[in-house]
Amino acid sequence: MRNLFLKIFAWFWATVIATGVALILTFIVEPRSVPSRWHASLIDTASYSGAIAVETAERDGPAAASVYLTQIDHATHMTACLFDAAGNVIAGSSCRSFQGMATHVQVSSKSDFNMKYGIARVAIRLSGPSGRDYIFATELPAGPRAALGINRDAVVLQWGIALLVSGLICSLLTRYLTSPILRLREMSQMLAAGDLSARAGPDLARRQDEIGDLVRDFNAMASRIEELVSRQRQLISDVSHELRSPLARLNVALDLGLQRKGNDPAFEHMQEDLKLLDEMIGRLLTIAKLDVSAPQVPMADVDLADLLSQITRNAEFESQEQNASITLTSAMPCIVHGSAELLHSAIENVVRNAMRYTDNGTSVEVSLTRETLPAGASVRLAVRDHGPGVPDSELQNIFRPFYRVTGARDRQSGGTGLGLAIADRVVRLHGGTIRAENAAPHGLKIEIVLPQPSIRSTH
Numbered sequence: 001m002r003n004l005f006l007k008i009f010a011w012f013w014a015t016v017i018a019t020g021v022a023l024i025l026t027f028i029v030e031p032r033s034v035p036s037r038w039h040a041s042l043i044d045t046a047s048y049s050g051a052i053a054v055e056t057a058e059r060d061g062p063a064a065a066s067v068y069l070t071q072i073d074h075a076t077h078m079t080a081c082l083f084d085a086a087g088n089v090i091a092g093s094s095c096r097s098f099q100g101m102a103t104h105v106q107v108s109s110k111s112d113f114n115m116k117y118g119i120a121r122v123a124i125r126l127s128g129p130s131g132r133d134y135i136f137a138t139e140l141p142a143g144p145r146a147a148l149g150i151n152r153d154a155v156v157l158q159w160g161i162a163l164l165v166s167g168l169i170c171s172l173l174t175r176y177l178t179s180p181i182l183r184l185r186e187m188s189q190m191l192a193a194g195d196l197s198a199r200a201g202p203d204l205a206r207r208q209d210e211i212g213d214l215v216r217d218f219n220a221m222a223s224r225i226e227e228l229v230s231r232q233r234q235l236i237s238d239v240s241h242e243l244r245s246p247l248a249r250l251n252v253a254l255d256l257g258l259q260r261k262g263n264d265p266a267f268e269h270m271q272e273d274l275k276l277l278d279e280m281i282g283r284l285l286t287i288a289k290l291d292v293s294a295p296q297v298p299m300a301d302v303d304l305a306d307l308l309s310q311i312t313r314n315a316e317f318e319s320q321e322q323n324a325s326i327t328l329t330s331a332m333p334c335i336v337h338g339s340a341e342l343l344h345s346a347i348e349n350v351v352r353n354a355m356r357y358t359d360n361g362t363s364v365e366v367s368l369t370r371e372t373l374p375a376g377a378s379v380r381l382a383v384r385d386h387g388p389g390v391p392d393s394e395l396q397n398i399f400r401p402f403y404r405v406t407g408a409r410d411r412q413s414g415g416t417g418l419g420l421a422i423a424d425r426v427v428r429l430h431g432g433t434i435r436a437e438n439a440a441p442h443g444l445k446i447e448i449v450l451p452q453p454s455i456r457s458t459h
Contacts, residue, residue, distance in 0.1 A: 015165075015166050015173075018166070019162045019165050019166045022161045043122060045140055046124055046140060047126065047136075049072065049138060050124060050126045050134070050136030053068055053091065053136060054082065054126050054127075054134050054136065057128070058130055062091045065090065065091035066093075068091075069082065070093070079093060079094045079138070081093075081094075081137050081138070082136055083095075083098075083102045083136075083137070087103055087135065098137035101123035102123055102137055104123065105123045105135050110125075122140060124136055177211075180200075180207070183200060184214065184218060187199065187222075188218070191225070196225060197226065198222060199222055200215045200219055205219060243277075247274065247278055250274055280418065286422055298339065299339060300339075301335050301336070301337055302335070302343055304368060304379055304450070306333070307340065307344055307347065308368055310344075311347055311348045312366055318355075324355060324358050324361070324363065324364065326363065327366065328367075328368075329369075330366075331370050334370055334452075335452060335453065336430065336451070336453070337430075337451075338429075339426075339429075343430070346422060346423040346426035347423070347448075349422055350419070350420070350423050351383055354444070354446070357387035357388070357444070359387060362386035363386070364383065364385050365382075368381050368382075377451070378449050378452055379449070379450050379452060381449075382447045382448075383446050385444055387442070387443055387444060389438045389442050389443055392438065395435075395436045396436075398436060399421055399424040401421040403421075423448075430450055430451075432448060432451060433449050434448045434449075
């Protein structure tokens with residue numbers, strides 16, 4: 001059955017039918033499902049009919065009693081039998097089914113009562129006008145309320161079994177429908193996190209329904225995305241490598257021009273542009289390396305506090321002309337597991353970015369703290385400048401390669417639009433998160449959270 005609607009419809013009706021069957025079975029196997037007041041009423045009815053049969057048998061003989069019982073059978077479709085005190089049949093038909101009940105009354109001298117297929121069966125001891133004892137057995141309709149049963153134990157049993165059967169079938173249906181959806185959701189989360197090899201399993205892809213179609217479409221989409229992203233990464237890497245050679249030749253030509261012509265403003269501008277181009281190509285190669293070869297990066301324990309101290313000292317020294325400073329607040333030590341080279345590059349890009357855009361005479365605030373989150377111990381690095389900030393709608397975009405915000409943060413500031421993109425990839429490679437937010441009254445704050453391998457004791 002291919003259509004998912006038909007499957008759900010069929011499962012629903014299967015649940016209804018199975019629940020109904022379970023209720024019927026509990027009714028059949030539960031003889032005590034007739035309440036006591038119905039029991040008394042049925043005994044009275046059987047006593048009345050039995051008294052007439054006994055009186056007819058003593059007055060007109062067993063044949064007349066048999067005629068009377070046959071009339072009852074034709075009128076009500078309920079059989080009845082009359083036995084003597086020893087359990088021998090006097091009148092009636094199909095008396096073998098009542099033989100056990102008659103024997104029970106003979107031995108115990110008490111009436112016998114049971115339910116069979118929703119019909120009440122009664123056997124009682126009666127005395128005739130002559131004083132002789134008889135046993136009268138008959139079938140009587142128990143009525144709709146008696147058939148359903150209204151005593152507490154029967155209701156609890158029947159509804160308990162109904163809920164158990166319907167709950168079991170519904171749980172199987174729910175598992176059948178939700179398990180592939182949850183699996184597909186897990187794969188989509190892996191795909192969104194950067195694992196482009198994530199695919200739904202072949203067992204789900206073999207399903208011949210709408211969910212199977214969705215799984216196959218998802219796998220095709222993931223394969224296409226992986227192919228496109230791989231081509232893009234390879235293109236960036238190839239173009240960056242190919243630009244290295246002409247860039248080197250341009251640098252050689254520039255040096256020759258400087259030797260022949262001496263200092264010239266045009267050569268100075270050319271030298272700055274070549275330097276910017278060389279820096280851009282280097283960062284492009286870094287991004288390509290992180291995207292393609294990230295899993296092969298060697299990892300080791302790195303003291304982030306020591307790394308941050310070196311970066312801030314170098315950045316402050318290089319920005320003396322800008323009349324800006326760096327305020328560092330650091331918890332010592334802060335150990336993370338990662339690549340010291342990549343972490344140095346990422347943090348340096350963030351710090352230099354803040355130094356580039358902070359206003360003259362202001363201070364870039366850098367803090368490194370340890371904290372314990374539900375997921376485990378981690379370190380939080382915050383870098384806050386006092387520059388113009390970024391529009392709230394652009395806070396996520398500044399981590400994209402070559403993305404620049406119009407206004408203060410443009411090419412004239414000297415940036416290439418790759419520093420924060422590199423930082424984002426390095427942080428994600430180390431299992432951390434990076435986010436940007438505007439600080440009050442103005443400025444940009446970038447926070448990096450990296451997990452710690454373990455809580456280490458220091459002396």
